[in-house]
Amino acid sequence: MLEVRHLTIRFAPGGPAAVDDVSFSIGAGETLAVVGESGSGKSVTALAMTRLLPEPPARYERGEILLEGRDLLTLPESGLRAVRGGQIAYVFQDPATTLNPVLTIRAQMDEVLALHRPDVPANRRARDAEIVSELTEVGITEPEKRLRAYPHELSGGMAQRVVIAMALACRPKLLVADTVQRQIMDLFRELKGKFGMGILLITHNFGIIGGLADRVAVMFRGRLVEEGKTGDVLGAPQHPYTRALIDCIPKLGAHRRRLATIDHASLH
Numbered sequence: 001m002l003e004v005r006h007l008t009i010r011f012a013p014g015g016p017a018a019v020d021d022v023s024f025s026i027g028a029g030e031t032l033a034v035v036g037e038s039g040s041g042k043s044v045t046a047l048a049m050t051r052l053l054p055e056p057p058a059r060y061e062r063g064e065i066l067l068e069g070r071d072l073l074t075l076p077e078s079g080l081r082a083v084r085g086g087q088i089a090y091v092f093q094d095p096a097t098t099l100n101p102v103l104t105i106r107a108q109m110d111e112v113l114a115l116h117r118p119d120v121p122a123n124r125r126a127r128d129a130e131i132v133s134e135l136t137e138v139g140i141t142e143p144e145k146r147l148r149a150y151p152h153e154l155s156g157g158m159a160q161r162v163v164i165a166m167a168l169a170c171r172p173k174l175l176v177a178d179t180v181q182r183q184i185m186d187l188f189r190e191l192k193g194k195f196g197m198g199i200l201l202i203t204h205n206f207g208i209i210g211g212l213a214d215r216v217a218v219m220f221r222g223r224l225v226e227e228g229k230t231g232d233v234l235g236a237p238q239h240p241y242t243r244a245l246i247d248c249i250p251k252l253g254a255h256r257r258r259l260a261t262i263d264h265a266s267l268h
């Protein structure tokens, strides 16, 4: 469904590649987690999937991003706009980056349906019924009441669910989630399999992907250094950096160790 080949992105000519010869694929219904510490190139990879990085400074130096065989890197802007939100939807960590504070939940969901769901008739009754059903799918209680709410009237957890409802309402082929929050992962776990889409999950925390990611790719300084089935990688990590990341998973009863304690010098 999605195939990324040799993706290389640089922000400054002659500078280091933020994403360096990265290749991976995601099948329909499959979840791939990209795990790496801060600055390793995860968010740049996530944004690149629909060419969201500002160019310049970003430059796609090499590679292909094939969505069902179509290379998004050679698609004109008009084509990319249809892909964004429609075929590839994002869930960002902070609901405030997605939700508009001056619009009700209904108005924002309405916009999504108008743009991406020609199957839903454009009348109030049909739209509201669809919105209520989408909100119900992500576990929002009293959805009829939430229709009239503004984002600030929702708890953080509810707002997060609305963000996910907005993404899922597009019926994307691929959902890209750049997040570190355990609650979102729990919600994804609950929803997994419901829509049959592929998921690109991005996090620095190996501890939250269990039971969710089918495969995991480990990113280090712009490169994928290891990839495999989640159980295999967790059980027998091959790269020393992967091992260091796994050692950072907090053990029950132990204090959370910080990623910053990874000794880079020891990895070379």
Ligand SMILES: Nc1ncnc2c1ncn2[C@@H]1O[C@H](COP(=O)(O)OP(=O)(O)O)[C@@H](O)[C@H]1O
Residues within 6 Å of the ligand: 011, 018, 036, 037, 038, 039, 040, 041, 042, 043, 044, 045, 057
């Ligand atoms: N707009 C930008 N301009 C210049 N450099 C950037 C920009 N965005 C990201 N980078 C660089 O790309 C690298 C990868 O960043 P990022 O993907 O955000 O890391 P991560 O999400 O893994 O924490 C970093 O070295 C970062 O400084």
Ligand SMILES: [Mg+2]
Residues within 6 Å of the ligand: 039, 042, 043, 044, 178
């Ligand atoms: Mg990031």
